[in-house]
Amino acid sequence: MHNAPSFSAISQSEIWRALQAQAKQLKQRRLTDLFADGPLRARDFSLELPRFLLDYSKNPVDRPVFVNLLRLAQEAGVEQWRDDFFAGKPINVTEGRPVLHPALRGGLDADVEVDGVSVSEAVEVELQRLKELVVLLHNGDLTGCSGKRITNVVNLGVGGSHLGPQTVIEALRTHRKGDVAVHFVSNVDGAQLTDVLAGLDAESTLFIVSSKTFTTGETMTNARSALSWLQRAMPERPAEALLQQHFIGVTASPDKAQQFGILPERIYRFWDWVGGRYSLWSSIGLPIAIACGFDHFRALLDGAAEMDRHFREAPLAQNAPVILALLSVWNCSFMGYPAHAVLPYNQALHMLPAYLQQADMESNGKSTNRAGVEVDYATGPLIWGQTGINGQHAFYQYLHQSPEVVPADFIGTVAPGHELSGHHEVLLANMFAQSQALMNGVDAESVARELTAKGLSQEEIKRLTPFKVHRGGKPSNTILLKELDPRSLGALIALYEHKIFVQGVILQIYSFDQWGVELGKGLASKLESKLAAGDLTGEDGSTAQLIDYYRRVNGAVTSTELPEVGVAESAGEQA
Structure with missing residues (x-):
């Protein structure tokens, strides 16, 4: 290695x-x-x-x-690294893991075992489970607590747990199947969850909680608020029943999903060898299969596998x-x-x-x-x-x-991708023209000729030319x-x-x-309690001021004495 x-x-x-x-x-x-x-x-x-x-x-x-x-x-050893990647070697060295998202779509040239388990077999088991769930939904056989058919699915996830699936669903808008609507909530800002739930019928709504660790703060906060929404709509139903009938978990930590209250048979797995931003091919892609049909989801995987083979086999040039x-x-x-x-x-x-x-x-x-x-x-x-x-x-x-x-x-x-005449030619003409214009630009002589043809005086031409020159040479x-x-979308991604x-x-x-993602999240968890309690000890002057302002405007306190923190001290704490 x-x-x-x-x-x-x-x-x-x-x-x-x-x-x-x-x-x-x-x-x-x-x-x-x-x-x-x-x-x-x-x-x-x-x-x-x-x-x-x-x-x-x-x-x-x-x-x-x-x-x-x-x-x-x-x-740089690209060919060797590529071979190690597809062979399942732990190329994610800092976390000691293989990187095997191509296995999710059949993109390996040979099966790989991780911890003694066949990766291909594990993937296929989960794909079949996803297919069964999608069939139930599309046939109207999946119901909520009251017996109403599930007609709305809300995916709660952030980062790779939402961006990939939502991007694909938007891209495949002409390939949608069934009448189950799929919605996404990624932001912990309660405004998004409020907007998405407005007008939905709680009795026919299913939540997918998508989190690799099932501890992602933003996602779990939204999941708890979603449960509260269900409880307000169906107060006669215990929380346990609501969790069992209206929640699905997609995670690499199934034990955590069970602890939250989701039934084991409603937990869909992926693995720690799948990075979040590469996870749409896994059970994280369940919203895609619901919105577009399982056959189209499988075709998406097949298109990506075609690119895997090209990447593995084609000469570098x-x-x-x-x-x-x-x-x-x-x-x-x-x-x-x-x-x-x-x-x-x-x-x-x-x-x-x-x-x-x-x-x-x-x-x-x-x-x-x-x-x-x-x-x-x-x-x-x-x-x-x-x-x-x-x-x-x-x-x-x-x-x-x-x-x-x-x-x-x-x-x-x-x-x-549509039947309106004339639109696509205008669109592509613009695309080709823009890349051409970025490359060619327009020099002063060309500008002068253009302005001369329009009948402008030499004085006006001299004045305007510098403003109309495009340097070009933009790659x-x-x-x-x-x-x-x-298939083409899978290949493109x-x-x-x-x-x-x-x-x-x-x-x-x-x-x-992605250690850079973790730093801010860790600091945020520490500051949450300070927003409520107002303890500014140890904070730099700017952060202390922001917390104090929030609390004063929010009515949490009447006044707070800010600690005296000098520039040097603040810089030292930040480091």
């Missing part, structure tokens, strides 16, 4: 220094010159797979750079996740572009930027390499974005004319799906999962822990 004693910092390697030198050279070249120098560039820097075309030709990369990036992947990862490392760590935009030109994919933001930034938002030493290079970029047409009328001004360079992924579909990838169906993994391997960081 990969261990610290044999660790060699990638940033000190010959190939890293060679790429740094090439980055300096490429910054002086225009993307349009790369196309002029290579008439077949679009063909040579594209990859066509069964479900989509990946065009990465609009990146500041020439053939020598691409060859060196492939050498970088080899030197024709491997879509590897190529996207290398381009991300190149643009962020070598070219110095710290952000990356995800721009889907399909309304059904409107949640994809948020989903990929979590998947990428929670994985690679690290500053320590595998030897425990702080890195001396940029790791993963800031991920952000929005649906394309809306974004054009919001932040594309920044993309085009800001001095900052933000590489982007444009994602669209050949098939429209992008385009992913053009044949259609947005369960798995493509990004593996891209993120490869980025982490190259950058020599551990992508599958």
Whole structure:
């Protein structure tokens, strides 16, 4: 296994220094010159797979750079790490776990055992249980305490326990089945739960409590409030009966779900070798199966398994996740572009930027390499974005004319997913035009010609030209799906999962822990009691002031004497 004693910092390697030198050279070249120098560039820097075309030709990369990036992947041990990943070795080193989300969708080339248990068999057992539950729901055979059919399902979960399933359900809006409505509550802000429950009939509502540990503070707070809502609506029913009839648990800690009061037969498992942000393929995906039907859920898994096979088997130079990862490392760590935009030109994919933001930034938002030493290079970029047409009328001004360079992924579909004529051509024309405009820009001479043709005076032309110039040279990838169906969506999400993994391997960081998430959650649990009790001892001046203000405005106290905390003392406590 990969261990610290044999660790060699990638940033000190010959190939890293060679790429740094090439980055300096490429910054002086225009993307349009790369196309002029290579008439077949679009063909040579594209990859066509069964479900989509990946065009990465609009990146500041020439053939020598691409060859060196492939050498970088080899030197970083991408192929070995990939083999260990699919073999179930504990590549999540800091937590001592394998990372086996491909097993959830049949993406392994051979079965793996964890703690003496066949992973494939365990997964299939849970899938069959999910299928049985979905059939009961769709047939109207699952009822609440009063005998009413369950017609509304509310998923209580946060992070990976809600974002993946909700993203997929939104994306597969044309593939929904049955008449059971699925709702999501992720925020502990009671306003969301209140809004979702408004108008729902308690007697026909089922709650899915999705939590890996079944101790997630936000989720369990919402679960207790959901139980209280049921109790108010059905006061004659004991809490035990409500929990048994109106709650399902999805968790890697079934004993905790039982302690909460959920029946063992209504607890659906996944395992600690499944990271939360990679869990939609597991029982966490139950809302997907309910909303879209189990067959479509299985097709989603099959599409992801297709990408698993491509990632396992394709040579690095024709491997879509590897190529996207290398381009991300190149643009962020070598070219110095710290952000990356995800721009889907399909309304059904409107949640994809948020989903990929979590998947990428929670994985690679690290500053320590595998030897425990702080890195001396940029790791993963800031991920952000929005649906394309809306974004054009919001932040594309920044993309085009800001001095900052933000590489982007444009994602669209050949098939429209609706029957309105003319709309899809307008949509795709905009997508293609935006990537073209980001690459080409508009120089002063072109602006002057345009203004001259409009009859403006030379004085006006001279005054306006600087404001209308676009520098261009802004890189992008385009992913053009044949259609947005369960299989292609599964392949698309798995493509990004593996891209993120490869980025982490190259950058020599551990992508599958998230210690940065835990710090704030731990502090929050300590501050909850202080909001109620008003004990400000040991808090920095700012936090103490915020708690005091909350309590005064909330009517909890009439006045509180703030402790005197100096800047130096506050800084020391924070450290």
